[in-house]
Amino acid sequence: MYKLLLAFLLAVFVAPAQAAINVVATTSSMGMLARTVGGDAVKVTVLAPPDRDAHYLQAKPSMMLALRRADLLMAVGADLEIGWLPAALQSAGNPRVLPGKPGYFEAASQVSLIEKGEAADRARGDVHPMGNPHVYLDPQRMATIGKALAQRLSAVDPEQAATFQRNAQAFAGQVAAHLPQWRDKSRGVKGVVLNHKDGNYLMTLLGVPVLGYVEPLPGIPPSAQYLSSLVGRLKGRQGVILYTVFQPAQGPNFLAQRLGWKAFRLPLEPALDADAKAYFALIDQWVNAVAQAR
Amino acid sequence: MQFKLLAGAAALSLHTPLLLADDSASLQKLIEQVQKLEARSARQEAEINRLRTELSARPASAPQTQQEPVSSPQTGSFDQSTQTPASIPAADPATVSQSATGPLDAPGLQPLNLPGLGQTGTTTAATAFNPALSVILDGVYYHDDRQGGVSDRLAESLGFGAGTSEGHAHGGELKQGFNLRETELAFSASVDPYLDALAILAVGEEGLEVEEAYGRTRSLPWGLQLKFGRFFSDIGYMNRQHPHQWDFVDQALPYQLLFGGSLRETGLQLSWLPAWPFYARFGVEALQGENNGVASYLGPDEDHPAFSDKAGPRLFTAFAKFSPDLGYSHALQAGVFGGRALKHQEFQPGATDDEALDGDSWFAGTDWVYKYDDPRAFGQGDITLQGEYIYRRKDLRVVDSTDLARLGLGHEAAQDGLYVQGVYGFAPRWTTGLRFDTAGLINQVNETGPGEQSLASIQRYTANLTWNPTEFSRLRLQYNIGRLPLDGSKESFNQVYLQYQFSLGAHGAHAF
Numbered sequence: 055m056y057k058l059l060l061a062f063l064l065a066v067f068v069a070p071a072q073a074a075i076n077v078v079a080t081t082s083s084m085g086m087l088a089r090t091v092g093g094d095a096v097k098v099t100v101l102a103p104p105d106r107d108a109h110y111l112q113a114k115p116s117m118m119l120a121l122r123r124a125d126l127l128m129a130v131g132a133d134l135e136i137g138w139l140p141a142a143l144q145s146a147g148n149p150r151v152l153p154g155k156p157g158y159f160e161a162a163s164q165v166s167l168i169e170k171g172e173a174a175d176r177a178r179g180d181v182h183p184m185g186n187p188h189v190y191l192d193p194q195r196m197a198t199i200g201k202a203l204a205q206r207l208s209a210v211d212p213e214q215a216a217t218f219q220r221n222a223q224a225f226a227g228q229v230a231a232h233l234p235q236w237r238d239k240s241r242g243v244k245g246v247v248l249n250h251k252d253g254n255y256l257m258t259l260l261g262v263p264v265l266g267y268v269e270p271l272p273g274i275p276p277s278a279q280y281l282s283s284l285v286g287r288l289k290g291r292q293g294v295i296l297y298t299v300f301q302p303a304q305g306p307n308f309l310a311q312r313l314g315w316k317a318f319r320l321p322l323e324p325a326l327d328a329d330a331k332a333y334f335a336l337i338d339q340w341v342n343a344v345a346q347a348r
Numbered sequence: 349m350q351f352k353l354l355a356g357a358a359a360l361s362l363h364t365p366l367l368l369a370d371d372s373a374s375l376q377k378l379i380e381q382v383q384k385l386e387a388r389s390a391r392q393e394a395e396i397n398r399l400r401t402e403l404s405a406r407p408a409s410a411p412q413t414q415q416e417p418v419s420s421p422q423t424g425s426f427d428q429s430t431q432t433p434a435s436i437p438a439a440d441p442a443t444v445s446q447s448a449t450g451p452l453d454a455p456g457l458q459p460l461n462l463p464g465l466g467q468t469g470t471t472t473a474a475t476a477f478n479p480a481l482s483v484i485l486d487g488v489y490y491h492d493d494r495q496g497g498v499s500d501r502l503a504e505s506l507g508f509g510a511g512t513s514e515g516h517a518h519g520g521e522l523k524q525g526f527n528l529r530e531t532e533l534a535f536s537a538s539v540d541p542y543l544d545a546l547a548i549l550a551v552g553e554e555g556l557e558v559e560e561a562y563g564r565t566r567s568l569p570w571g572l573q574l575k576f577g578r579f580f581s582d583i584g585y586m587n588r589q590h591p592h593q594w595d596f597v598d599q600a601l602p603y604q605l606l607f608g609g610s611l612r613e614t615g616l617q618l619s620w621l622p623a624w625p626f627y628a629r630f631g632v633e634a635l636q637g638e639n640n641g642v643a644s645y646l647g648p649d650e651d652h653p654a655f656s657d658k659a660g661p662r663l664f665t666a667f668a669k670f671s672p673d674l675g676y677s678h679a680l681q682a683g684v685f686g687g688r689a690l691k692h693q694e695f696q697p698g699a700t701d702d703e704a705l706d707g708d709s710w711f712a713g714t715d716w717v718y719k720y721d722d723p724r725a726f727g728q729g730d731i732t733l734q735g736e737y738i739y740r741r742k743d744l745r746v747v748d749s750t751d752l753a754r755l756g757l758g759h760e761a762a763q764d765g766l767y768v769q770g771v772y773g774f775a776p777r778w779t780t781g782l783r784f785d786t787a788g789l790i791n792q793v794n795e796t797g798p799g800e801q802s803l804a805s806i807q808r809y810t811a812n813l814t815w816n817p818t819e820f821s822r823l824r825l826q827y828n829i830g831r832l833p834l835d836g837s838k839e840s841f842n843q844v845y846l847q848y849q850f851s852l853g854a855h856g857a858h859a860f
């Protein structure tokens with residue numbers, strides 16, 4: 055009994071003492087980047103699993119515990135996690151990772167955002183006046199974010215600064231190496247219909263026109279009437295429909311049937327423990343789906 | 349040709365020093381010209397950036413019904429040019445931050461930018477407003493078959509005392525017909541690097557009330573947090589939820605009858621979240637002690653000089669919450685809590701007139717919550733199960749009565765309440781909830797005179813149907829059926845609610 059108690063106390067008080075930088079990433083793509091740039095120097099915990107919409111999570115005790123022990127919080131930002139991250143942060147009682155502190159890193163703040171400055175009017179759906187937050191599906195922006203992250207990690211662990219820089223550069227190099235091939239594949243593509251504005255950065259990068267959205271307004275599921283009008287507008291044209299694993303399939307399937315297009319159900323996020331390779335495979339998946347639109 | 353050029357260049361180079369030496373006025377002119385040119389190119393750059401932003405914003409602002417592609421390849425190529433090219437070394441901090449701030453962004457509105465670290469602030473709409481403001485509207489159509497008197501009768505017939513019959517029960521009393529429940533105005537912001545503050549004002553029929561107004565520390569070490577002001581106590585699970593966070597229109601019976609609503613007090617709270625391998629949170633609160641149910645304080649006055657005087661804080665509570673890590677889909681939290689009021693004073697109906705009772709009280713309870721988060725969109729498949737049990741004990745003494753023989757007699761009341769409820773997302777944006785709540789499983793009043801008296805209990809069954817068009821609006825239909833003790837026998841009662849709730853303004857995040 056005494057030994058058991060001692061073991062428990064040891065587990066409780068010794069376990070948190072680790073050398074690695076404790077990075078808490080809100081989504082698995084952020085986790086991927088932290089892992090890629092941080093290498094062995096970081097230990098990454100991901101708060102939102104890849105099969106769930108990061109807009110609509112609930113703050114959970116496990117998140118608070120993870121944040122309590124974090125050295126660096128890596129969020130997507132631009133209001134994406136607004137429904138749960140502030141609440142989790144508030145209860146975590148960890149001043150190091152609050153917004154404004156060096157331990158708080160927001161990806162969307164490191165790059166330029168598209169669709170910025172939209173009217174903050176919820177009659178237009180779940181709009182993000184600060185810009186489209188889905189930067190993580192844009193490898194080029196991810197490369198920029200990676201470099202900024204290397205800076206930030208260097209502040210936490212200056213000894214490894216060179217490693218972080220090198221890793222970030224390597225990631226940027228890989229992105230640059232992949233880019234021509236992604237652009238080649240999607241050259242001459244007629245266009246895509248997205249379920250949500252989550253693919254906009256990638257389509258912009260590839261130069262692929264977005265012909266419309268399954269959602270009439272961001273975050274609002276489509277009505278039959280809206281879908282019919284969309285069909286009427288796109289009839290006779292060519293394209294593909296892209297939606298993500300957690301988005302309802304009815305709307306995309308309806309469109310696919312009426313238009314005779316292909317609908318692709320794609321992951322929006324790489325696996326929980328993804329590395330850069332898995333992330334590029336995810337982009338490949340999107341690009342390959344886009345390439346069908348001709 | 350070449351020779352001529354060379355000669356010209358040589359002449360110029362010879363002439364230049366002369367010009368510098370001789371004519372400083374023309375030099376000044378040149379400098380001015382260069383400055384003008386620079387200013388012009390800055391203006392042009394700003395204009396280009398503005399156009400660029402406009403262009404990249406176009407796919408969003410363009411109406412969906414437009415025939416042409418919403419996002420064109422041209423937009424793409426423009427946007428790429430705003431990217432930091434891969435060749436620029438990451439070591440250059442200016443590049444990193446420049447990509448985020450255009451020349452037209454007012455520097456005052458930008459989040460704090462630490463040198464060499466990029467942006468540290470949030471890119472959130474809420475930061476544009478200081479403080480973040482939100483308004484919650486809540487309206488209920490209510491009908492019951494007891495002429496609206498269900499709540500009054502509950503308190504009377506069950507002997508739960510001052511609980512609901514006096515004062516303001518939070519989100520409680522409803523009239524038959526249309527009701528505008530409290531309209532909540534919430535303001536929140538960071539005060540300074542050390543404090544966050546929140547104020548929630550409730551505009552009800554009795555006017556404006558400060559529902560919550562507290563400050564909370566931001567930077568205490570070791571997972572400690574200090575909260576002070578007026579707030580909902582962290583005891584239990586449902587206690588600190590505002591009415592718009594409830595899964596049912598009305599509050600569960602244990603809260604209604606034992607606390608007269610929620611335990612909301614003025615005081616301070618210290619909580620601790622240790623960095624253990626599992627989630628645990630502990631807290632203690634020192635509160636003024638004004639709650640009708642557990643810490644009623646009336647104090648001596650002209651009419652009732654018998655009540656004793658007691659300075660605050662008079663109510664002390666403690667809570668502990670535990671949560672094992674069950675992965676991404678499941679969450680379980682279990683809590684225990686208790687509180688002790690150094691003073692509890694109330695009136696009880698006596699033989700001829702109300703009697704004044706003075707003493708103290710304590711309560712204890714446990715709260716359990718389980719949530720299942722289904723990957724499907726719009727809450728489909730999500731499950732929440734929760735239950736709480738609360739026990740309250742009052743040790744009082746008659747201090748004033750028209751029957752002098754009763755002065756000094758003891759009055760001990762032991763009462764409890766329990767609820768269990770479940771909510772299930774049976775379709776996207778639709779939930780249904782079932783609840784059973786009861787009070788008075790233990791309902792013993794022990795008086796020195798008449799001896800022990802076991803009072804009746806109440807049971808109630810509730811079902812509801814909720815439609816959430818978005819995260820910001822809600823429509824709910826609820827039906828309660830219960831059995832209420834009346835004059836020795838039990839009679840059933842029915843309650844129907846139709847509720848709407850809207851939230852305007854800043855996007856609020858709710859704690860677990």
